[in-house]
Amino acid sequence: MSYLDTTHDLYKEAALTPDVGLCCTTNPIWELPGLTIPTIMQEMNYGCGSTVHPRDLTNNPKILYVGVGGGMELLQFAYFSRQKAGVIGIDAVPEMLEASRKNFKEAEKQNPWFKSEFITLKKGDALNLPVEDNTIDVAAQNCLFNIFKAEDLKKAIAEMYRVLKPHGRLVMSDPVCEQPMNNTLRNDDRLRALCLSGSLPIKEYVKALTDAGFGTIEIRARKPYRILDPKHYPTDKLIYIESIEVAAIKDPMPADGPCVFTGKAAIYFGEDDYFDDKAGHVLFKNQPLAICDKTAELLAALERNDIFISESTFHYDGGGCC
Numbered sequence: 001m002s003y004l005d006t007t008h009d010l011y012k013e014a015a016l017t018p019d020v021g022l023c024c025t026t027n028p029i030w031e032l033p034g035l036t037i038p039t040i041m042q043e044m045n046y047g048c049g050s051t052v053h054p055r056d057l058t059n060n061p062k063i064l065y066v067g068v069g070g071g072m073e074l075l076q077f078a079y080f081s082r083q084k085a086g087v088i089g090i091d092a093v094p095e096m097l098e099a100s101r102k103n104f105k106e107a108e109k110q111n112p113w114f115k116s117e118f119i120t121l122k123k124g125d126a127l128n129l130p131v132e133d134n135t136i137d138v139a140a141q142n143c144l145f146n147i148f149k150a151e152d153l154k155k156a157i158a159e160m161y162r163v164l165k166p167h168g169r170l171v172m173s174d175p176v177c178e179q180p181m182n183n184t185l186r187n188d189d190r191l192r193a194l195c196l197s198g199s200l201p202i203k204e205y206v207k208a209l210t211d212a213g214f215g216t217i218e219i220r221a222r223k224p225y226r227i228l229d230p231k232h233y234p235t236d237k238l239i240y241i242e243s244i245e246v247a248a249i250k251d252p253m254p255a256d257g258p259c260v261f262t263g264k265a266a267i268y269f270g271e272d273d274y275f276d277d278k279a280g281h282v283l284f285k286n287q288p289l290a291i292c293d294k295t296a297e298l299l300a301a302l303e304r305n306d307i308f309i310s311e312s313t314f315h316y317d318g319g320g321c322c
């Protein structure tokens with residue numbers, strides 16, 4: 001039995017018997033005017049962050065959500081899109097699709113604006129999406145891709161890239177871990193399926209996205225997630241797992257490499273009104289400009305004593321260079 005079969009069985013069980021503690025998220029539930037999230041959806045919140053960001057959702061985007069869980073984030077996406085078949089939900093586990101279908105019926109009762117027809121549910125695999133090329137504006141997954149081993153992760157990201165329109169965005173939330181994990185943890189199929197032992201360091205996670213061709217990456221949030229301790233898990237060290245929210249945008253790859261925004265900013269504090277690096281970045285005096293890590297390196301290489309470059313906050317929310 002492969003780890004993918006273990007994953008399938010675990011989420012079949014989680015569909016049939018909701019498991020509140022399965023993927024604890026510290027994210028508050030979205031509270032928006034007129035939006036009521038049914039309790040059953042909250043109990044089946046198996047994600048580790050949010051992939052729903054209003055600024056991704058202008059101009060009636062066509063939305064794809066892979067790994068539906070109890071349907072909570074699909075309902076949140078539908079809140080913004082409000083059109084027949086505006087959101088496509090794909091899951092490999094028929095029982096999970098059935099549970100979310102039932103939950104959407106409950107959501108209809110509690111949300112007068114919502115109709116189940118806003119969401120098209122399809123059985124399908126993240127590794128082979130039943131979706132046409134270049135047809136999606138916003139693709140999302142929450143807490144699924146961290147389960148995949150390297151080759152499958154590559155396939156899953158390539159599939160998302162394939163179905164996105166140019167400049168479309170892949171919005172994701174996943175656990176990440178900066179510490180090495182031993183092979184016992186890595187090869188424990190159940191812990192992997194539980195989103196505990198597949199997580200990568202942020203740099204490797206981002207590299208998997210840029211290797212697939214995404215030219216712009218935004219790290220939008222980084223939060224504490226879980227601890228694997230020697231008493232309860234096969235490890236002799238305490239392992240700290242975080243979760244991140246990331247958007248990968250299908251912009252063309254710049255000739256000098258991807259723009260990865262990790263929340264850095266540059267501030268010019270010299271004698272002039274502004275500093276122009278003649279490479280597309282103008283820093284107005286004492287005003288922060290959000291910069292990608294590549295620009296941060298280029299500005300730092302100038303070794304000026306009138307430009308301050310801040311550390312990554314891992315909380316980038318738009319604007320700035322590139």
Ligand SMILES: C[S@@+](CC[C@H](N)C(=O)[O-])C[C@H]1O[C@@H](n2cnc3c(N)ncnc32)[C@H](O)[C@@H]1O
Pocket residue numbers: 007008011012023044045046047048066067068069070071073090091092093096124125126127141142143144195
């Ligand atoms: C950790 S849960 C996350 C659910 C949901 N995204 C959320 O935030 O609550 C993983 C989801 O992916 C589904 N899944 C597992 N393997 C899959 C695959 N290969 N392709 C598509 N979906 C899959 C599971 O059935 C489950 O709904």
